[in-house]
Amino acid sequence: MRGRRLARELRRLRERQGLTLQDVADRLGWSRATVSRLETGQTRPRDVAELLDLYGVTSPERDALLTLSREARQMGWWTAYVDVFSGSYVGLEDESSEIRTWDAQLVHGLLQTEEYARAVITSGRFLPSQADVDRRIHARQQRQALLERSDAPHLHVVLDEAAVRRPIGGESVMRDQLVSLVNAADLENITIQVMPLARGAHAGLDGRFTILSFPDPADPDIAYVEGTMGDVYIESAEAITQHRNRFERITDEALSPEESVRLIAEAAKE
Numbered sequence: 001m002r003g004r005r006l007a008r009e010l011r012r013l014r015e016r017q018g019l020t021l022q023d024v025a026d027r028l029g030w031s032r033a034t035v036s037r038l039e040t041g042q043t044r045p046r047d048v049a050e051l052l053d054l055y056g057v058t059s060p061e062r063d064a065l066l067t068l069s070r071e072a073r074q075m076g077w078w079t080a081y082v083d084v085f086s087g088s089y090v091g092l093e094d095e096s097s098e099i100r101t102w103d104a105q106l107v108h109g110l111l112q113t114e115e116y117a118r119a120v121i122t123s124g125r126f127l128p129s130q131a132d133v134d135r136r137i138h139a140r141q142q143r144q145a146l147l148e149r150s151d152a153p154h155l156h157v158v159l160d161e162a163a164v165r166r167p168i169g170g171e172s173v174m175r176d177q178l179v180s181l182v183n184a185a186d187l188e189n190i191t192i193q194v195m196p197l198a199r200g201a202h203a204g205l206d207g208r209f210t211i212l213s214f215p216d217p218a219d220p221d222i223a224y225v226e227g228t229m230g231d232v233y234i235e236s237a238e239a240i241t242q243h244r245n246r247f248e249r250i251t252d253e254a255l256s257p258e259e260s261v262r263l264i265a266e267a268a269k270e
Contacts, residue, residue, distance in 0.1 A: 002072040011039045013055045045069045081139040087231045096153045098213040104160035116177040119169030156191040178268035185261045194260040203249035
């Protein structure tokens with residue numbers, strides 16, 4: 001997020017000066033591709049300093065942007081799991097203030113119990129050893145610590161009733177998972193809803209997605225769609241609005257949080 005914010009500011013400063021990417025490249029003796037990379041978050045403090053000199057930026061704005069540049073290069077906890085996490089989703093999730101997510105197949109990763117996660121990881125991925133499975137479990141547990149922070153984001157999960165009824169890992173594992181969901185719903189920063197099977201056709205039939213929002217109003221929302229052939233990050237204002245509207249329709253068609261918890265608790269008893 002820091003790199004994204006810095007890139008946006010550098011682009012704004014260039015445009016304020018009426019300069020094109022090629023203009024900046026010519027004046028600094030850089031390639032156009034180098035300037036373009038800086039405006040997509042791939043920055044180094046000394047390069048940022050040269051840009052700020054060219055744009056005539058003075059302190060305190062200059063100091064704030066240089067600090068942002070240094071912070072953007074700091075490594076998050078997830079970088080220790082580059083073999084587990086692909087893309088930048090976990091880093092974005094870690095800095096979010098609100099997570100809205102719809103899934104018709106599985107309990108969201110932030111709410112999965114260890115044994116449920118183990119069953120999902122074992123059946124869904126062809127991993128070479130038990131050690132690889134254990135490493136992914138540990139990484140997921142590290143990720144779940146996000147919800148226990150003092151500045152934890154609000155998590156709003158809507159899952160299909162099929163995800164509640166499907167006995168992932170067997171009846172005992174699934175029962176524990178459902179009880180865990182009931183307990184999680186008691187937390188102030190977690191809202192859980194269920195889309196009932198009886199609803200028939202509904203707004204979520206096109207597939208799962210997540211919308212991430214951030215504390216700084218200057219940081220626009222991101223919609224994330226995970227797929228077996230790669231992940232998609234959606235940032236255009238029009239597409240984000242469509243995903244927000246779609247999520248609102250899904251929540252309207254789903255059971256209320258209170259009704260959803262009752263359904264989950266009953267499923268656990270069954």
